[in-house]
Amino acid sequence: MNPLKSISGTIISGFVLAIVLMFVLGTTGTVNPWQFWVWMHVLAGITWVGLLYYFNFIQVPGVAKALSEANDGGPGPAAINKYVAPNALFWFRWAAVGTWLTGAMALEAMHGGEGSGVVAAFTFAEGFRAIGMGAWLGTIMLFNVWVLIWPNQKKILGLDGQTHDADVIAKAKTVALMASRTNTLLSIPMLFGMTAQGHGMLF
Numbered sequence: 001m002n003p004l005k006s007i008s009g010t011i012i013s014g015f016v017l018a019i020v021l022m023f024v025l026g027t028t029g030t031v032n033p034w035q036f037w038v039w040m041h042v043l044a045g046i047t048w049v050g051l052l053y054y055f056n057f058i059q060v061p062g063v064a065k066a067l068s069e070a071n072d073g074g075p076g077p078a079a080i081n082k083y084v085a086p087n088a089l090f091w092f093r094w095a096a097v098g099t100w101l102t103g104a105m106a107l108e109a110m111h112g113g114e115g116s117g118v119v120a121a122f123t124f125a126e127g128f129r130a131i132g133m134g135a136w137l138g139t140i141m142l143f144n145v146w147v148l149i150w151p152n153q154k155k156i157l158g159l160d161g162q163t164h165d166a167d168v169i170a171k172a173k174t175v176a177l178m179a180s181r182t183n184t185l186l187s188i189p190m191l192f193g194m195t196a197q198g199h200g201m202l203f
């Protein structure tokens with residue numbers, strides 16, 4: 001049985017290999033929740049932001065090109081919109097939720113002691129300012145996904161089961177695109193905040 005023949009088998013094998021490698025490296029004998037949540041968080045985060053970059057760098061230009069060539073006998077974007085986009089959007093929006101929740105768990109784990117790490121980060125408490133900036137930007141990005149991108153994509157792709165006028169679709173496309181571009185922009189300082197917490201400021 002080849003685990004690489006299914007995506008779940010592939011992912012399970014990845015976790016099994018990681019656990020084997022932990023033992024090879026030598027464990028401390030106690031569970032480290034901070035490392036666990038950051039690990040899960042980075043996995044969710046790359047799924048989310050990887051798909052965000054896929055939409056911005058590949059799918060949007062690809063659909064635009066397919067639309068412009070459809071009249072010259074090209075296949076048009078129907079297959080992308082029907083078979084690729086809904087699945088990509090599913091992983092995209094739920095990875096966004098997973099990233100936020102695992103980030104919050106990582107904040108609690110790294111805080112230790114009295115009080116809440118989430119409160120410390122979102123109020124820019126001493127020692128939590130870089131991660132607080134990243135957490136705020138990530139939260140704005142999560143808002144954009146669920147409030148601006150997903151409802152408008154449902155209209156554009158006809159996933160809401162309704163038919164809309166061309167001007168409604170045109171407006172939905174503009175709002176979804178601007179929110180998606182905003183998230184691509186915000187991802188750069190957001191990742192700076194995430195990494196600056198553990199690796200220091202750039203200068």
Ligand code: HEM
Pocket residue numbers: 038041042045046048049099100102103104106107110131134135136137138139141190191194195196197198199
């Ligand atoms: C928007 C998408 C996000 C992405 C792609 C992302 C990515 C990352 C990455 C790559 C790291 C590892 C940094 C390192 O170890 O050097 C990290 C750490 C972390 N992130 Fe995020 N993050 C996101 C959102 C959030 C949010 C919304 C929160 C809080 C609610 C959060 C909380 C944390 C925490 C607590 C750490 C650990 C920092 C440390 O251990 O020093 N992240 N994140």
